[in-house]
Amino acid sequence: MKKILFALFSLSLLIPGRALAQDDDDRNRQMEAAEDYSILSTDSTYDDVGLIPEVLDENVRALLQSWHAKYFSQSDPYCIDHDENAPVPDSIYRDRLSRMPTIIPMEYNPIVRNCISIYADRRRELVRYVMGMADLYFPLFEQVLDQYDLPLELKYLAIIESNLNPRAYSRAGAAGIWQFMLPTGKLYGLEINSLIDERLDPIASTHAACKYFKQMYATFGDWYLVLASYNCGPGSVNKAIRRAGGRTSFWEIYPYLPRETRSYVPFYIAASYIMTYHCEHNICPIRTSLSVATDTVMVNKLMHLRQVADVLNVDIEMLRTFNPQYKREIIPGHIKPCPLKLPVAATYAYIDKQDSICNYRADEYLAAYLPKRASDDGEGDSEPKTEMIRYTVKSGENLYTIANKYGVTAQSIRKWNNLRTNRVPRGKRLTIYIDTGGVSYEGRSTDDSDGERTTTARSASTRKYSAAKARTATARKAAASRKKKKTTARKSTRSTTAKKSTARKKTGKARKRR
Structure with a gap:
């Protein structure tokens, strides 16, 4: 019995020592891993890219089968599309990135290289589609970004978020080109209700995104951290900074960020690169023939998009694309003025035919909203x-x-x-x-x-x-009755007065005779 007790006592002394030793080993491995991550901005053999963004798994064929496919049918005749590319040395990648005229640094490392390879090799068809959409939306983004005095290359972030699809919805519930969650969208001034969702409005959501960029840059002072916070939130970025011992470089806090956020900045760099150097990788964009010449009118009446399309003879799908924020195709202009984007050619016709549009089949299109x-x-x-x-x-x-x-x-x-x-x-x-x-x-x-x-x-x-008619008739009868009573009363008063006057005269004459 004594031997058993002695053995148990000895074991109790050994186990804490082993636990402490194991903790030291784990801590050393974590520090070594952090050191490996800290040199990712230079040459390294580390090739982890975290989680691939959700939009890269999107079915491109399904996108091309939508209404946009009617307009994305023109390939560049001067561009030769080859599925196979010759290997590109690291020095070429690094040189190309360094020559991009950007404020946000375009750093190169093995993680960025792997992200570029995904776009250049495995997602070539997606890049072709995105470039067609870029012809439509990038001019709008650049105008708003310039208004907020922000780097114009932030427009490439929308590729990582939604593939430039204004009707994109994520599994988490984010919506629109800039993928705002509902509470965040409202926080930055977007109107979201049963009829309107401005997260789907390319211009309104871009204004909200710019407000976010300005606020986060004032907080972190580093564009990589701004991009990371757009994906996981400023709280997660601050938590990663604390876990990294106060270091504020993206590559230094890299191992402490959520897995999806780790790949977010590298894929942003890769998207910026592939949109600039697609020709060097023999990727031919699908050019859009959809005109971007549009104008905006303010609607101050209850209206349906189909009323506008039918009266002005405009493609209803075009109106839906230009005005995706109207979820049920209802424009509640009777509540407050609402913007309606139209082709320039249809703008003057709309001004002349507003009443005709409002009345056209209103009982059919607006029956549920009257x-x-x-x-x-x-x-x-x-x-x-x-x-x-x-x-x-x-x-x-x-x-x-x-x-x-x-x-x-x-x-x-x-x-x-x-x-x-x-x-x-x-x-x-x-x-x-x-x-x-x-x-x-x-x-x-x-x-x-x-x-x-x-x-x-x-x-x-x-x-x-x-x-209402009965009430009016009753009121008129009552008024007439009151008037008649007043007239009768006046006549009665006059008659009584006359009788009294006659009686007084007779009394006066009788007194004189006496």
Whole structure:
């Protein structure tokens, strides 16, 4: 028994020593690994690239089968595309990167080389597609980046984020060309609701990205750390800096960053390189024939993209591409002015035909978004209970008289027509939504004061309209009754006064006789 106790006691003394020795070995290996990472900016045999960005696994054929494929059908006739490339020495890579006119440093090491090889060899078709998209979006990015006084080469970061696809969604829920998460997008001023998602708007999201870049550069003062924070957040970057003993170089904190972020900066350098030197790798871009000549108009009415496309004879897919922020193709301009990007040729036509666009098949395209009211008896149903009519203002009318005629409020008419006052000029056409009570209706022809004959859909038993008429009639009868009573009272008073006067005269004469 004593031997067993002695053996257990000896073992208890040995185990902590072994644990401490193992901790020392782990710490030494970690320090050696950190030393290996610290020299990645120079020649090294280390070739770990972390996790390949999600967008590099995107199906290029699926992208080309979309609407854009109709416009990405022109290859450069002066470019010869070869699938095989001769090996490129490190000295050539390093020289090419050093000659790129950028503020953000384009460093070279084995990790960057491997990332370049992925683009130049395994993802050649993706590069061709991205270059076609770059013709469309890079001019927009450069304009906004220059406005914020930021390096123009930040435009290449959108390739790592989304392959320049404005409708890209990640598995984590990030959306748009710049892949904003919903809370971050709202934090940087993007409007996100059931109808609008400005993360999908290339221009609005670029402004938000620039605000982020400015803020992070003011925090870190290093562009590589700014790029890393865009991927994993500033908190993860600060944590990596603390774990690295306060060192602030990207390559020094490299082993302490999340795996995906480790490859983020090298792939950014690789994307910048391949977009600049694609010809040296025999990659022929697919040029887009889609015109970038567009103009923006402000919409202040409720409108559907299909209304615009049908009336202006513009390709609906083109409108969707130019205005991806409208998730359900509804432009809620009646709430606040909303931008609508159109081909330049269609801009003037839009200005001339705004009313026609708003009225075109509105009951079909906008039925789910028109104002709805519950019936008077409180019984609701799923059928539309409102109907839009067009009313021409007659001489001497104002919003109150028109509202009283249709059983609505003047405030509602102002809202539906974006009016500021209750005064409306004669001849102006107003949009009015009347309650149909959920019953069937037939078209009824009415004559406007200007002689134009219009067809107005009216309910056979519009409760609210009838109630309004009844209230008006009752009020008029009550007023007439009150007026009659006042007149009768006045006549009665006059008669009584006359009788009293006659009686006084008779009394006076009788006194004189006496």
